[in-house]
Amino acid sequence: MPDSHDLAVIGGGLVGSAIAWGAARLGADVALLDEGDVAFRAARGNFGLVWVQSKGDGLPPYAHWTRWSAALWPDLAADLSTATGIDVALRQPGGLHFCLDEAEMEQRAAMIRRMHNASGDIGTRLLDRGDVAAMVPGLGPDVQGAAFCPMDGHANPLLLLRALQAGFQLQGGAYLPGARIERIASRNGDFIIEAGAARVVARRMVIAAGLGSAALAPLVGLSMPVRPLRGQIMVTERLRPLLDRPTVHIRQTGEGSVMIGDSHEDVGFDDGTTVPEMQRIAARAVATFPVLRQAQIVRHWGALRVMTPDGAPIYEQSARYPGAFAATCHSGVTLAGAHALALAPAILAGALPDELGVFGSGRFDVPAA
Numbered sequence: 001m002p003d004s005h006d007l008a009v010i011g012g013g014l015v016g017s018a019i020a021w022g023a024a025r026l027g028a029d030v031a032l033l034d035e036g037d038v039a040f041r042a043a044r045g046n047f048g049l050v051w052v053q054s055k056g057d058g059l060p061p062y063a064h065w066t067r068w069s070a071a072l073w074p075d076l077a078a079d080l081s082t083a084t085g086i087d088v089a090l091r092q093p094g095g096l097h098f099c100l101d102e103a104e105m106e107q108r109a110a111m112i113r114r115m116h117n118a119s120g121d122i123g124t125r126l127l128d129r130g131d132v133a134a135m136v137p138g139l140g141p142d143v144q145g146a147a148f149c150p151m152d153g154h155a156n157p158l159l160l161l162r163a164l165q166a167g168f169q170l171q172g173g174a175y176l177p178g179a180r181i182e183r184i185a186s187r188n189g190d191f192i193i194e195a196g197a198a199r200v201v202a203r204r205m206v207i208a209a210g211l212g213s214a215a216l217a218p219l220v221g222l223s224m225p226v227r228p229l230r231g232q233i234m235v236t237e238r239l240r241p242l243l244d245r246p247t248v249h250i251r252q253t254g255e256g257s258v259m260i261g262d263s264h265e266d267v268g269f270d271d272g273t274t275v276p277e278m279q280r281i282a283a284r285a286v287a288t289f290p291v292l293r294q295a296q297i298v299r300h301w302g303a304l305r306v307m308t309p310d311g312a313p314i315y316e317q318s319a320r321y322p323g324a325f326a327a328t329c330h331s332g333v334t335l336a337g338a339h340a341l342a343l344a345p346a347i348l349a350g351a352l353p354d355e356l357g358v359f360g361s362g363r364f365d366v367p368a369a
Helices: 014-024 060-084 102-119 130-133 159-169 210-221 273-290 288-293 336-349 354-359 361-365
Strands: 004-012 030-034 095-099 124-129 143-151 174-177 183-187 190-195 198-207 227-236 250-252 258-260 296-305 312-315 322-328
Touching: 004 014, 004 336, 014 030, 014 159, 014 322, 014 336, 030 159, 030 198, 060 102, 060 159, 060 250, 060 336, 060 354, 095 102, 102 124, 102 143, 124 130, 124 198, 130 143, 143 354, 159 174, 159 336, 183 210, 183 250, 198 210, 198 336, 210 296, 210 322, 227 273, 258 273, 273 288, 312 354
Parallel strands: 004 030, 004 198, 030 174, 198 322
Antiparallel strands: 095 143, 124 143, 183 190, 190 198, 227 258, 227 296, 250 258, 312 322
16 A cells, blocks of 8 residues: 655755655655655755845845745754754855956946845845955955845755755654656545655645656646756865855855855756866955965865746646645755745645745746737
8 A cells, every 4th residue: 555645745855855844843744755866966066055135136026035034044943953953054144245346346236226126125235345354354356345135144055955854754754765756646636656666645745856847747737947057166175264154156164165166057967067167166266265276176066956947936836736736946045944934834734825926837928028
């Protein structure tokens, strides 16, 4: 006989694990089907930012959803630590986006004005070089200033994934690794999911399989038009304290190593690395902090973001198959608070809240003018 559950979550990355843990902590019987590390798991290549200042430019509901998630993050981190003993290394001291010339300063100032006017003031401001240098010593001469948002922060994405999955199992959740989905069917209001030897029956289901969602969502009348976008990251040896705030290009971890990245490459499903892009990333890092010129690179990798056509999340529930939902985003760390503590309860209740209606995939069906 197949296992029967209140909810089945397809996808064991940060999005699926946050939803599964959030539902299990409310007492639901949840199965989490995880294809595993053979998948293009974005979590293992994530920069770890809990980033607010630039999310939602041109789409105010995305800005509000991101801000809410950042506000929920302390509760998420505390609950996970209490349940599992895992410190996900959340720090929210405010974040910086360094600008290396006047054009970048003007672009950032314009974005801050747009978001202030459309989404409200959250304290984001443009700092000149003197103000930034007072906050962060050791800047290179090319740094003209920076955008600062007091809501920005960072966490360890691998520890977050570990804590979510450990917490999920401690709540009694059924974790099914190596589960590559072969078939989804609907019968008498239940969903029947077959993945190798596993056969799961659930009243509700969520497709949160990252790049795999594009093929799975249509099986239950949903659309997930996602595509890969590569990011390359390098990590240095452990260094003395250099930077106590996250930035969009450079982040010093709690262990002392420095992560350097933020490339955006449309190269299909190639998650490799390239020398020219690594050189570009390193050059910007050294221009920002000249001391990094002497640092040893100990590891580098490429990973694939899960991108929608407009960069905002997709949350959808099926009209044809009630009880089927889909969720995806490229901000699995930033939105983990909202996914675990707001989205999961809504899915258990059987309907997405009205404010998430703007994130349906139907927004991409509007014909171009």
